[in-house]
Amino acid sequence: MADVWILAEVQQSADSTAVGLRRVTHELVTAARGVAGGNRVCAVLAGHGVAHLAGAIGADTVFVMDDPALAAYSPDGWAKAIAAVAAERKPGIILGASTARGRDLTPRIAAILGAGLASDCIELGTDGTALTALRPMYAGKALARVRVTSQPAMATLRPNSYAPAGDAGASTGGPTIEAVPVGDASGRAVVTRVELTASTRPDVSEADIIVSGGRGMGGPEHFAMLEQLADALGAAVGASRAVVDAGWRPHSDQVGQTGKTVSPSLYIACGISGAVQHLAGMKTSKLIIAFNKDAEAPIFSVADYGIVGDVFEIVPAFTEAVRALHAVR
Ligand SMILES: Cc1cc2nc3c(=O)[nH]c(=O)nc-3n(C[C@H](O)[C@H](O)[C@H](O)COP(=O)(O)OP(=O)(O)OC[C@H]3O[C@@H](n4cnc5c(N)ncnc54)[C@H](O)[C@@H]3O)c2cc1C
The missing domain is CATH 3.40.50.620 (HUPs)
Structure with a gap:
């Protein structure tokens, strides 16, 4: 070859x-x-x-x-x-x-x-x-x-x-x-402006760890909770389409069939049901953890670890545990 x-x-x-x-x-x-x-x-x-x-x-x-x-x-x-x-x-x-x-x-x-x-x-x-x-x-x-x-x-x-x-x-x-000399590079379409989102967090498509939120987060204001967990882990914040369609998060955060396809080392799904279109974008993640109050939620069928319960109790406790772990190190 x-x-x-x-x-x-x-x-x-x-x-x-x-x-x-x-x-x-x-x-x-x-x-x-x-x-x-x-x-x-x-x-x-x-x-x-x-x-x-x-x-x-x-x-x-x-x-x-x-x-x-x-x-x-x-x-x-x-x-x-x-x-x-x-x-x-x-x-x-x-x-x-x-x-x-x-x-x-x-x-x-x-x-x-x-x-x-x-x-x-x-x-x-x-x-x-x-x-x-x-x-x-x-x-x-x-x-x-x-x-x-x-x-x-x-x-x-x-x-x-x-x-x-x-x-x-x-x-x-x-x-x-x-x-290498560039020959004819004329195109019928040219990108004239690129707007970068001002964020210190990694982009979901490149991040090694992603903390993702779904409709179960209850509203855009509660994503601050996920941002705190993401910051403790050095992670990106992702979202389901339901969340993006509701205007809670930008489309650049969307994971799934019509969003970004990701394969991080760790994907933490919070209040995400696990619809097939969402799974299409994250199923190949190396380790999947799911928090959902519904034990029958499809996300648990792909999760390596899961907690059945309320994200408003689990996420802050999980964040504290991560911070404590870093403090010991
Ligand atoms: C053509 C097409 C393309 C699509 N592309 C995408 C895509 O790219 N990405 C994508 O994500 N979706 C996509 N969808 C939409 C998809 O089918 C689902 O509608 C969407 O993923 C649902 O988002 P969700 O899990 O956040 O919301 P829901 O399905 O409403 O699930 C919310 C979950 O949160 C749980 N919950 C609620 N409150 C709490 C709480 N307090 N604590 C813990 N858990 C709680 C519930 O038990 C539930 O499981 C697409 C659909 C179509 C038709």
Whole structure:
């Protein structure tokens, strides 16, 4: 097989300055190493003012597409520019992240290249001749193992499915960094403004721990209780759709089929019934804890641990216990 490419994702500040790499970029490197065999793991780093991030990715080679034409994200423009480089260099596998950006961009690149794409995968491998992938289907009720036989083979990977590569992912002696000229990146649609939510908490799609609230929280004012627990754990705060539809929390917090798909190490569901559309977005979390006053709530069917009771009693007590544990340490 030829090189394995990953599409790096960059973290931007409010003024669109590239301030770092998103954690999922390092997770993609880990996944790429697992399928690369003896081949190179290469990263495509696209944008404007991003070149300084190349050394931190952990790939063997970084193709830096740093150009004012890529300052604003354009789905079709970026896809065209990146696909042109891939068509010329012919990687064996291209991996993107199953994030808002990755879900938008990666299939467009696949369409231009005529490549097969396995989307929203939680595990990647090879069987010697093809890329294999495990992907949840039917709102998480079934797991499909698929083979992608095209050249290149493409996949998007759900965040938190792999440990981030960190220093261990870096090749010895640092990566080879190659500036790649950006061809035609003109697009019919261009993102003109990005509004970042001002929060010191991690984003649900990247967080290792998520404290999520449902309609059982009783009102937006009671989410302060979940924020306290989240702060004690260093967690993000998520929400069910019922809560978002009621205007209690922003849509960016929504977990589920029409929200974000998450796979954190720990997911704590508070007053969430566990409708199939919610489970679709969090079922692959490594450890699930549920608090619900209804012992028959479907959330308990996926929970590793659960407490049947009132969130207004359980959550403050749980928060105190977490704080006490930190104090001992
Ligand atoms: C096409 C489609 C897409 C959808 N996408 C999503 C999605 O992305 N994400 C999503 O979440 N939903 C989604 N839904 C909606 C989904 O079907 C449910 O309606 C929603 O998840 C319910 O949210 P909830 O669990 O917060 O509320 P409810 O179903 O009302 O559950 C509230 C729970 O809180 C418990 N409770 C109440 N008071 C307390 C208390 N004091 N202490 C402890 N427990 C208490 C109750 O026992 C109950 O189990 C979608 C639906 C459709 C049709």
